Amino acid sequence: MTQPDPATPSQTAEDLARHAQKMAKKKAARDRMMETKTGEKGLIIVHTGPGKGKSSSGFGMIMRCIAHGMPSGVVQFIKGAWDTGERTLLTTHFAEICQFHAMGEGFTWETQDKARDIAMAQAGWAKAQQMIRDPAIRMVLLDEINIAFRYGYLDVAEVLAFLKAEKPPMTHVVLTGRGAPEALVEAADLVTEMTQVKHPFKSGIKAQAGVEF
Template sequence: MIVTGSELDDEAANTRHAEKMRKHKAAKDKIMATKTGDKGLLIVHTGTGKGKTSAALGMVFRHIGHGWPVGVVQFIKSPSWDTGEAKLLAKFPELVTLHIMGEGFTWETQDRTRDIAAAVTAWERAKDLIRSDANKLVLLDELNIVLRYDYLPIEDVLTFLHDEKPADKHVIITGRNARPELIEMADLVTDMTLVKHPFRQGVKAQKGIEF
């Protein structure tokens, strides 16, 4: 059997790769051995890019997959909206408490008093879900929008999350323009960056992608 130079090169490359990965795994294992903490996380998804709610719902669905109950409050979306996530979440009534409590985008209502009233009602419901032992995770969808427009006092939200969120409860907050104070308090913050969006090419929001 004749072994070509190319085959020898491949074998050497494979050997180098295996050794590199062995060292990489040893280093990672050493790091992972130091990560022993376990706590309920305050998670913020913000930024101009698409995917903030979608990523949060991924965590919601992971909890459902593990059989863990979750609570969801949507601060902006209206009950009249035909969203895919609402239809799917409704299929797990024993694991999901869903409250769709918005009245649409702020530029649609054009009524600040009405928007504030809706936000206050939704926040009271959110606090109940966070306090409840029944939920392992609570998603506060688009709460950042509410805080951006000062429909709720940021100090009240931060104080509640600091003082009353159970230590083992995960809370996810989504929406653009997260307040710096909330980012400072959070354990995990992801800023979705807009690189390209079909809306700028004249493409409307599409079922299954945006809702």
């Protein structure tokens, strides 16, 4: 016969009743809070920080939109030369509901051509503006645009002015990349900073399919 774990105290009827009462109070407080949350709006969402997961989270949101039948779009500003899993998935299975534009050619130390990098970033932003202006497109992911800001390929003030003036009220715009400018963080509705606790790259493990791309 299996003996109870001595480290796990047995639950008496009194214990269970206290737990039920505590959860009932928590649910009542939660319900009261949720009653005040009735608004909806298109959000400016920023994923930044040194940790992994910024683009992955953005693409997760795109997949949610697709699942809800919400048209969406993606512009990749830096990773455009990469053969990524998300790019293959979206262009081969969901092209009718999600536009995908890979506008970058790699990080600046790979291209070694700043003028071309700037031109590609500007072309990517022009494509992004077209999609954002279209109220039928409910979410636009600007993947690694924060890197374009950091290297001076795009002007964050110009981007924010456009979003304020021309973004339809119910359109969500997601901007990813480490080092998000302070002005963007200040203007955003939702900001998440990914922290890095441990990464295999520091142990000599290269980027792997299914994990990084």
